[in-house]
Amino acid sequence: MFENWEELKENCLNCRKCSLCEARSNVVFGVGNPRAKVMFIGEGPGRNEDLQGEPFVGAGGQLLDKYLAAVDLDRRTNIYIANIVKCRPQNRDPLQEEQEACMDWLRNQTALLRPKIIVCLGRIAAMRIIKPDFKITREHGQFFKKGNIYMTATLHPAALLRNPAQKPAAFDDFLKLRDKIDELQADISKTY
Ligand code: URA
Numbered sequence: 001m002f003e004n005w006e007e008l009k010e011n012c013l014n015c016r017k018c019s020l021c022e023a024r025s026n027v028v029f030g031v032g033n034p035r036a037k038v039m040f041i042g043e044g045p046g047r048n049e050d051l052q053g054e055p056f057v058g059a060g061g062q063l064l065d066k067y068l069a070a071v072d073l074d075r076r077t078n079i080y081i082a083n084i085v086k087c088r089p090q091n092r093d094p095l096q097e098e099q100e101a102c103m104d105w106l107r108n109q110t111a112l113l114r115p116k117i118i119v120c121l122g123r124i125a126a127m128r129i130i131k132p133d134f135k136i137t138r139e140h141g142q143f144f145k146k147g148n149i150y151m152t153a154t155l156h157p158a159a160l161l162r163n164p165a166q167k168p169a170a171f172d173d174f175l176k177l178r179d180k181i182d183e184l185q186a187d188i189s190k191t192y
Contacts (some may be wrong), residue, residue, distance in 0.1 A: 026053035060157030122156025
């Protein structure tokens with residue numbers, strides 16, 4: 001466990017804990033404000049992310065940024081975005097063993113960020129973070145409280161590009177997220 005964000009990042013960027021390190025161009029550590037209280041977690045980098053070293057920079061990322069902007073969120077200022085695995089699995093879901101090998105980085109990121117809300121982007125992240133039997137089509141947009149953290153999942157941006165009919169449902173998840181942020185902010189301010 002690293003106590004310092006920069007130290008954590010530097011060590012993660014040199015990670016060789018699993019074989020995904022062999023073919024990577026970049027470790028995709030994450031993007032955003034390390035003091036943010038809302039954390040998004042995706043699955044793992046795709047081709048564009050591997051090349052640029054930043055999560056969600058392809059067409060899916062543009063859609064994500066649009067939804068974020070619609071609820072007054074911005075990837076660089078008031079949220080943090082990370083992935084379950086930090087190196088690109090070549091056009092497949094990350095294997096359980098790759099997820100396991102990578103989880104300590106995410107645990108350390110979460111421990112330092114201490115988010116109040118975690119939003120899983122897609123099924124893989126929701127199954128890993130919220131519960132193993134998470135059903136993304138049925139349970140997206142619902143909040144689950146684990147310890148002090150409110151957790152929710154929305155449909156993966158890449159799934160929305162493949163199936164645009166699901167976009168209104170995903171947009172609704174972002175509206176619910178906005179409501180939850182506002183609700184928690186009101187609670188927090190009441191305590192001061
Ligand atoms: N898909 C993900 O889950 N994460 C990324 O960073 C990019 C695409």
